[in-house]
Amino acid sequence: MSIDAIDRQIIQATQAGLPLVAEPYQAIAGQLGLTADEVMRRMAAMLENGVIRRIAAVPNHYRLGYRYNGMTVWDVDDNHVDMLGQRVAELPFVSHCYQRPRHAPEWTYNLFAMVHAKTERDAEKQIAVIAELLGGDVRRQAVLYSTKILKKTGLRIAG
Structure with a gap:
């Protein structure tokens, strides 16, 4: 499972989480000079190939009141x-x-x-x-x- 330079940039831009905006993939795309469709296509391919395990929210249960x-x-x-x-x-x-x-x-x-x-x-x-x-x-x-x-x-x- 190898990644190219663009995949690596996408991973680096998203590893701390997607931006909390209405169109997070568009925001990442703008940051990297890509289209949102390209970012989503590449992330889906990395997910399918096992380069990344998941795209998911990681809630802080305590902050949500779940003690x-x-x-x-x-x-x-x-x-x-x-x-x-x-x-x-x-x-x-x-x-x-x-x-x-x-x-x-x-x-x-x-x-x-x-x-x-x-x-x-x-x-x-x-x-x-x-x-x-x-x-x-x-x-x-x-x-x-x-x-x-x-x-x-x-x-x-x-x-």
Whole structure:
């Protein structure tokens, strides 16, 4: 996966985020002497080729009032984790869901799902919905609440 000089300029211009304007691709295009269509076409190609992983908003949940951000961790049967994970990932309040390897005996959890709520009670309701969905397949579970944001950025390419 190689990039040319223009792709590199686009990455550098967008890596800290798109401009908060009505037409962000037009703003980037103007900065680089390109058209907005060219910027969007190149970004779509870089996304498709795996040069960039995603184009997405990265919210600061705390600033939005979501104080109860919890990574729920679940110990479920490995034979069912894909199917169960798919169901959990479809819940509207789960921002991301994935499988991780166990590190027994200390860490037996293999299914992870992040929830965000404004109150502890709302977070507990969301967790209860996940628990109900997983049903008898859950052997153990825990919630790891975040206490602060440590990083909200990806890789940065120097100029």
